Amino acid sequence: MLDDARLSDIASSEASLRRFLHGLPGVDQTGAEARAAALATRSIKTTAKQYAIDLAISMIDLTTLEGQDTPGKVRALCAKALRPDPSDRTVPRVAAVCVYPDLVATAKEALGPNSPVKVASVATGFPSGRxxxxxKEADTREAVAAGADEVDMVIDRGAFLAGRYGEVFDEIVAVKQAAGDAHLKVILETGELATYDNVRRASWLAMLAGGDFIKTSTGKVAPAATLPVTLVMLEAVRDFREATGRQIGVKPAGGIRTSKDAIKYLVLVNETVGDDWLDPDWFRLGASSLLNDLLMQRQKIATGRYAGPDYFTLD
Incomplete structure (x- = not known):
């Protein structure tokens, strides 16, 4: 068990942090990819599929992160977050709306006071982190002051890949402090980390530094979320809880576009870390186009026919 004293010792110097991270068990690349592929073949039918679709909807961070974002687009996104299908009140709300810091106040106003839908904001020089x-601290404070409930920060991958783990650790600690009561999601940008061992080390580094969630990607770099990478991250949060007693969330983001994709991730969560993480408080899906496909699949189950592609609003 890693108690507070041991955790402080690990983070006390660059050398001790490096020693700990490089002492983590290596990832069996072939094994991780084979297990993820095997779990992806699981078939879910009828009522279980309906439950999985509703659960996936409730876990979505409905996202717009484009240079052409406008207040009107964000208001429309918030309306959809609250009522994904205006014709069906049984459809659950999504977990959060994710926007740039300058549009947080717009999202907060559109969702209304005490909204169950959170406002998340990317910060810290998104997407490069450079x-x-x-x-980075000012960016975070601006987002929180505007009303952000959650902050998605990006790590400096250049510093991490150069082995400057202490620098990355200190930045996460500082951003966590700047975020105050807001939850901090730490984006690893796994597509740039090159190896599963680096993904495991970056996951542990983010958790040791106080991150509340670890997130695969910005969605701006390919590959973004993949099942094997998410498996490695899920194993990391499982092992971290066993070692510290602290539970950390996981958020795959980028490239998750269909109901079939989303259900594969839910199966991966269930089989790797169990029911404790099958909750929007502990697992999110970062997506912009996924919601419509989930709504179409949901309607197919209810009515026996697919809606047309223009039935639901575009995200």
Missing amino acids: TSLAV
């Missing part, structure tokens, strides 16, 4: 710590 800016000064002072700018």
Whole structure:
């Protein structure tokens, strides 16, 4: 068990942090990919599929992160987050709406006071993370002051890949402090980390530094979320809870577009970490186009026919 004293010792120097991270068990690449592929073949039918679709909807961070985003687009996204299908009140709300810091206030106003849908905001020089710590802290404080419930920060992958683990650790700690009561999701940008061993090390680094969630990707780099990478991250949060007693969330983001994709991730969660993580508080799906496919599949189960592609609003 890693108690507070041991955790402080691990983070006390660059050398001790490096020693701990490089002492983690290596990832069996072939084994991880084979297990993820095997779990992806699981078939879910009828009522179980309906439950999985509703659960996936409730886990979505409905996202718009484009240079052309406008207040009107964000308001429309918030309306959809609250009522994904205006014709069916039994459809659950999504977990959060994710926007740039300058549109947080717009989203907060559109969702209304005490909304069950959270406002998440990317910060810290998204998507590259290549800016000064002072700018990252200011970016975070701006988002939280505007009403963000959650902050999605990006790590400096250049620093991580150069082995400057202490620098990355200190930045996460500082951003966590700047975020205050807001939950901090740490984006690893796994598509740039090159190996599963690096994904495991980055996951542990983010958790040791105080992240509340670890997130695969910005959605701006390919490959984004993949099942094997998410499996490695799920194993990391499982092992971290066993070692510290602290539960951390996981968020795959980018490239998850269909109901079939989403259900594969839910199966992966259930088989790797269990029911404790099958909850929007502990597992999210970062997506912009996934919701419509889930709604179409849901309607197919209810009516026996698919809606037309223009039945639901575009995200």
